[in-house]
Amino acid sequence: xxxTSADELSNGQDGACDxxxxxxxPLLLSSVFPLLDAADLxxxxxxxxALRSAAFSDEVWQPRCEALGWSAFPRGTSxxxxxxxxxxxxxxxCGSPSRYVFALLGCWxxxxxxxxxxxxxxVTALEAAERYGVPYAALAALSYHEACxxxxxxxxxxxxxxxxxxxxxxxxxxxxxxxxxAVRRASDGSEMGEGDEExxxxxxxxxxxxxxxxxxxxxxxxxxxxxxxxxxxRPGxxxxxxxxxxxxxxxxxxxxxxxxxxxxxxxxxAxxxxxxxxxxRxxxxQQQQHSTAGGREGGAQPHGRRRGGDxxxxxxxxxxxxxxxxxxxxxLPHNRRRAAGGxxxxxxxxxxxxxxxxxxxxxxxxxxxxALMAAWGQFGISGLVLATG
Amino acid sequence: xxxxxxxxxxxxxKFEVEKEVALQSQMIKGMLEDIQSAASVPLANVxxxxxxxxxxxxxxxxxxxxxxxxxKTKAAIKKxxxxxxxxxxxxxxxxxxxxxxxxxxxxxxxxCQAAAxxxxxxxxxxxxxxxxxxxxxxxxxxxxxxxxxEWKFE
Numbered sequence: 200x201x202x203t204s205a206d207e208l209s210n211g212q213d214g215a216c217d218x219x220x221x222x223x224x225p226l227l228l229s230s231v232f233p234l235l236d237a238a239d240l241x242x243x244x245x246x247x248x249a250l251r252s253a254a255f256s257d258e259v260w261q262p263r264c265e266a267l268g269w270s271a272f273p274r275g276t277s278x279x280x281x282x283x284x285x286x287x288x289x290x291x292x293c294g295s296p297s298r299y300v301f302a303l304l305g306c307w308x309x310x311x312x313x314x315x316x317x318x319x320x321x322v323t324a325l326e327a328a329e330r331y332g333v334p335y336a337a338l339a340a341l342s343y344h345e346a347c348x349x350x351x352x353x354x355x356x357x358x359x360x361x362x363x364x365x366x367x368x369x370x371x372x373x374x375x376x377x378x379x380x381a382v383r384r385a386s387d388g389s390e391m392g393e394g395d396e397e398x399x400x401x402x403x404x405x406x407x408x409x410x411x412x413x414x415x416x417x418x419x420x421x422x423x424x425x426x427x428x429x430x431x432x433r434p435g436x437x438x439x440x441x442x443x444x445x446x447x448x449x450x451x452x453x454x455x456x457x458x459x460x461x462x463x464x465x466x467x468x469a470x471x472x473x474x475x476x477x478x479x480r481x482x483x484x485q486q487q488q489h490s491t492a493g494g495r496e497g498g499a500q501p502h503g504r505r506r507g508g509d510x511x512x513x514x515x516x517x518x519x520x521x522x523x524x525x526x527x528x529x530x531l532p533h534n535r536r537r538a539a540g541g542x543x544x545x546x547x548x549x550x551x552x553x554x555x556x557x558x559x560x561x562x563x564x565x566x567x568x569x570a571l572m573a574a575w576g577q578f579g580i581s582g583l584v585l586a587t588g
Numbered sequence: 589x590x591x592x593x594x595x596x597x598x599x600x601x602k603f604e605v606e607k608e609v610a611l612q613s614q615m616i617k618g619m620l621e622d623i624q625s626a627a628s629v630p631l632a633n634v635x636x637x638x639x640x641x642x643x644x645x646x647x648x649x650x651x652x653x654x655x656x657x658x659x660k661t662k663a664a665i666k667k668x669x670x671x672x673x674x675x676x677x678x679x680x681x682x683x684x685x686x687x688x689x690x691x692x693x694x695x696x697x698x699x700c701q702a703a704a705x706x707x708x709x710x711x712x713x714x715x716x717x718x719x720x721x722x723x724x725x726x727x728x729x730x731x732x733x734x735x736x737x738e739w740k741f742e
Contacts, residue, residue, distance in 0.1 A: 222681060222703075226688050230696055234704035245712045245733040246721045255733075283736040 224253050232259050237282065255279045292316060299583035302344045303353050313583060320354030325447045327352060331361035448567055593620075594628040595643065601636030603643045609650045613642075614691035633689045638682040645672060645695050673702045677719075 222231070232240060232254065244254025253259075260278035264270060264285075272281030290297040292312035301308040301319055313319045321344065327333040337360050343350040593610045595603045610616045616629055631639060648668060655661050673680065680702055687696035707715060712734070716723055725733070 222684060226684065230684070230688070230700040231703055231707075234701055235708055239704075239708040239710075241733065241736050242710070242712045243707055243715055245725070245730055246716050246719075247724050250721070251725065251729075251733065279736070 224249075227253055228256070228258055233262075237263065237286065241279075241283075298585060300585075302584045303342060303351075308583060310583065318355060321351040322354045322357050323349055323351060323447075327357045331357050333357050333360045333364070337364070592627070595639060596628060596630045597634050597636040597639040598632050599636045601639065603639060605643055605647065606650070609643075609646045612646045612650065612692055612694075614693070616690065631690070634686045635682070638679070638686045641672075641675075641679070641683055642686050642690065642692065642695065646692065648672075649694065669698055673698065677706070 235243065240254050240259065244251045255277065257278045260282050264272075264278050264282050269281065269285050272278070272284075276284070286294070288307055289295060290309040290312050291306045292315070293309060295309055297307050297309035299308055299310065300306065301313060303321075304319075308319065322330070324335055324338055327338060328335065338352060338357070341352050341356050341360075343352050345351070591607045592604050593607050593616075595605060595610065595616075597603070607620075610629070611620070619629060620626060634642070649665070652661055652665050652668075675683070680699060684696065684699045684703060687699055706718065710718070712730075715721065723730075
């Protein structure tokens with residue numbers, strides 16, 4: 200039987216009220232209640248007092264508990280209360296025993312159900328910005344689950360924000376580069392956005408940024424240029440998204456690196472974290488890695504390094520290695536920067552070169568996941584935590 | 589064996605049915621066991637409209653069971669039942685009461701399932717609206733009651 204709308208309309212007219220009370224309680228108990236599942240029963244019982252006394256009676260719940268093998272509740276608890284308290288410690292979806300609680304929602308959940316239902320989807324802040332166009336500021340209001348040093352937000356909550364803000368999520372389609380610090384939705388291509396950033400940063404440094412750039416700042420900006428150049432070749436939105444993830448990671452590394460440099464007594468400005476585009480970041484990361492090695496050697500032979508930097512602009516990966524050690528080559532900042540001017544111009548080529556050189560760098564997602572797994576020995580992201588008690 | 593039986597509703601409507609058909613009601617069956625010769629059964633708790641539906645149901649199922657238990661008839665019965673239940677809520681509940689009173693087990697099951705279907709997957713407020721139930725619970729009561737299903741997401 201289907202409750203047609205006509206049924207419901209006529210219900211008001213024919214003056215029949217309190218339909219369920221028309222059924223005597225014994226009939227409800229014997230024939231209707233056994234057909235309802237527990238949640239429906241409780242909702243029904245919450246309608247009015249008469250229904251409450253019927254729907255919450257032991258007569259209804261005892262068979263249910265016994266069918267599940269649940270018994271021996273503390274004295275004084277009704278079968279219904281016992282049922283609810285017991286049920287609460289089982290996976291909310293499938294009702295099977297679970298050791299985990301889904302932290303964000305505070306409910307018990309098993310691994311299988313977590314991955315089986317979109318309700319428990321998680322997003323990182325970057326993904327929220329990238330796919331849903333939710334600015335970081337808006338995420339502040341959300342509760343998050345912190346795992347592996349990353350904050351995970353409930354996907355549904357992020358989606359709700361995205362819906363409520365009139366922009367509507369452009370999704371991964373827009374390639375605009377957004378850094379973790381400042382999310383911006385460049386209306387036209389990513390290149391433009393990155394270009395802006397580059398300029399800003401260059402302005403700060405009051406010198407043309409270069410791949411030789413000292414410290415993380417300049418690095419960042421030149422990285423942005425590289426990303427822009429390299430990005431042109433990769434059309435896929437997914438690709439770009441992945442890149443951004445990698446970029447974010449790279450940015451983190453970069454920040455760490457920057458801190459390290461600082462600690463070593465560098466006077467490099469540490470700001471620039473907000474900056475570059477996806478590809479740029481990635482490249483940046485590489486540069487950072489290289490730079491650690493290169494820097495040491497650079498300290499000994501600053502001139503050679505400078506030359507290396509110049510070569511770079513023309514031709515690729517090696518230059519990256521020589522780059523960012525300005526900190527160590529304290530004596531020669533000016534020269535470097537000038538060399539850098541050329542560098543930023545040829546960023547695209549360089550970006551490609553570096554990427555090619557370091558083939559081991561994987562793109563986006565996979566790399567991040569793998570890194571997480573390596574670090575934490577867990578697969579994927581999960582909002583589950585071991586239940587206490 | 590084709591004796592007729594007259595069922596009389598509480599508003600005086602008479603339904604003449606074959607005895608076999610009427611025997612699906614355990615209540616009538618019991619009554620006939622007591623009074624073998626009875627040719628008329630007054631049913632004080634069932635009105636004419638409802639009794640008509642019940643008789644319709646019993647007739648159909650009597651014919652259907654006579655035909656045998658094949659896949660095809662089963663499907664046909666299911667279909668017929670569905671159409672049969674396409675009635676207003678008040679009729680449905682009358683049917684439940686009548687089925688309960690007359691002890692027509694299959695009809696009772698069928699109608700109760702339909703009623704359960706009406707209730708399931710609805711919020712408390714929806715249920716109230718649907719059945720015109722007046723909420724006489726306090727807000728605290730309600731919150732407390734609903735907390736009993738906090739393990740279940742709406």
